[in-house]
Amino acid sequence: MTLKGMLSLPHISRRAWMVWRRDRDVFTKTIIVNFIPPIAEPVIYIAAFGFGLGLLVSQIGGHSYAEFIAPALVAITIMNASFFECTFASFVRMYYQKTFDAIVSTPLNVDEVIAGEILWGATRSTISATVITVVIALFGLVHAWTVLIVIPFSFLGGFMFASIAMCFTAVTPKIENLNYPTSLFIMPMTLVSNTFFPLSLLPGSVQAVAQWIVPLLHVTDIVRAATWGDFSVGLIWSLLWILVISAVFFLLAINLMKRRLIV
Numbered sequence: 323m324t325l326k327g328m329l330s331l332p333h334i335s336r337r338a339w340m341v342w343r344r345d346r347d348v349f350t351k352t353i354i355v356n357f358i359p360p361i362a363e364p365v366i367y368i369a370a371f372g373f374g375l376g377l378l379v380s381q382i383g384g385h386s387y388a389e390f391i392a393p394a395l396v397a398i399t400i401m402n403a404s405f406f407e408c409t410f411a412s413f414v415r416m417y418y419q420k421t422f423d424a425i426v427s428t429p430l431n432v433d434e435v436i437a438g439e440i441l442w443g444a445t446r447s448t449i450s451a452t453v454i455t456v457v458i459a460l461f462g463l464v465h466a467w468t469v470l471i472v473i474p475f476s477f478l479g480g481f482m483f484a485s486i487a488m489c490f491t492a493v494t495p496k497i498e499n500l501n502y503p504t505s506l507f508i509m510p511m512t513l514v515s516n517t518f519f520p521l522s523l524l525p526g527s528v529q530a531v532a533q534w535i536v537p538l539l540h541v542t543d544i545v546r547a548a549t550w551g552d553f554s555v556g557l558i559w560s561l562l563w564i565l566v567i568s569a570v571f572f573l574l575a576i577n578l579m580k581r582r583l584i585v
Contacts, residue, residue, distance in 0.1 A: 332433035332576045341425060341438020342445065349446075357453065364395045364454045368461055371518070382520060385550065392463040393549040394517035396454050396472060397479070397542040403450040404443035404480035405508060408487035409500045412439050417497065422583060436579045440484040440572065447480025448473065458549075466551025475548065479541040482564055485571035486537065492578035515539040516546070533559075540564050 349356060372388030379387040415421040425435050455472050458464055490503045514521070515538035521529055532539050540560035547553045 328577045329570070329573045330577060332437065332573070333431060334433050334437045337430050338434040338437040338441065340430065341435050342441045344425075345439070345442040346445070361453055361457060364392075364399070364457050367395055368392065368458070368463070372461075372463075388461070389463050389465075389550075390546075391518060392458040392461070393472075393546040394515075394542050396451050396458065396476075396549070397515070397538060397545045398512055398517060399450045399454050400447045400476045400479040400541055400545070401483045401508065401511070401538050404447040404484040405487040407446045408439060408443040408484040409491050409494075409503070410497065412443075412488065412491050413494065413497050413500065415439075416491070416583075426583070432580045432583050433576050436488060436576045437572075440481060440488055440575065443484030443487065444477045444480035447483070448477045451476035451480075464549055466549065468548045468551045468553075471548040472545055475544060478564060478568065479544075482537060482541075482568040482571065485568055485575045488575035489571055489578055492575065492582050511536055511538040516542045533563075537564070537567060 368388060368391070372386075372391055376387030376391075381387075382390045422432075422435050426432055452473050455464070455469060459469070487503075490500065494500055514524075514532065515536055517538070521532060521539065524532075540563050543560050544557055544564075547557055
């Protein structure tokens with residue numbers, strides 16, 4: 323497939339939301355189980371790192387360590403919720419359950435199926451991020467009403483990571499191979515995206531490279547700004563970066579999946 327073919331515009335209608343509704347219905351049937359990890363994980367991290375390790379860390383930018391990592395946990399959840407939904411869960415629906423084949427036999431096309439999957443991945447991010455935002459607010463780690471921006475923004479961030487995830491799913495031969503992007507892509511980003519320590523501690527060259535290639539960094543910066551109510555002009559760059567990357571990988575995901583599913 324040529325570069326032009328990989329970025330060709332998809333044929334999508336409102337029927338893509340039918341795929342979204344199907345995934346939503348499955349989610350609601352196991353909603354209690356699905357809500358336990360989003361609530362438990364931030365509580366554990368805040369207790370262990372924020373109020374545990376935080377006792378040994380001085381303030382960062384005038385904020386306690388717990389206040390520093392709280393928005394980072396929201397950003398990490400935005401990434402994880404959509405990425406794992408559109409890798410492991412989508413792979414199961416595609417390869418083992420043959421759900422994609424069944425849907426394509428209806429009037430829906432492949433483009434609409436993948437678009438619906440990505441939209442649902444973004445929705446999972448929104449749900450999980452909303453839950454964690456409430457949790458950190460209950461811990462007293464939110465001091466600005468602008469934190470409400472996190473809820474709609476989590477859909478955009480989730481859309482980006484869902485699109486990236488679907489690209490991995492499209493080129494992965496076996497579900498076990500999805501452990502590679504998890505270990506070599508997701509885990510490193512979790513640690514070096516202005517999450518558990520300020521990126522400013524790293525060399526300037528590393529910071530410059532990170533600004534161009536690390537998606538989570540931009541999500542973290544925007545979520546932290548909204549949580550603290552501390553916005554800067556530089557966030558415009560982060561927002562534009564997310565929009566461009568989301569559009570590119572959305573097109574890539576659909577065309578790569580089309581190549582895989584249509585023999």
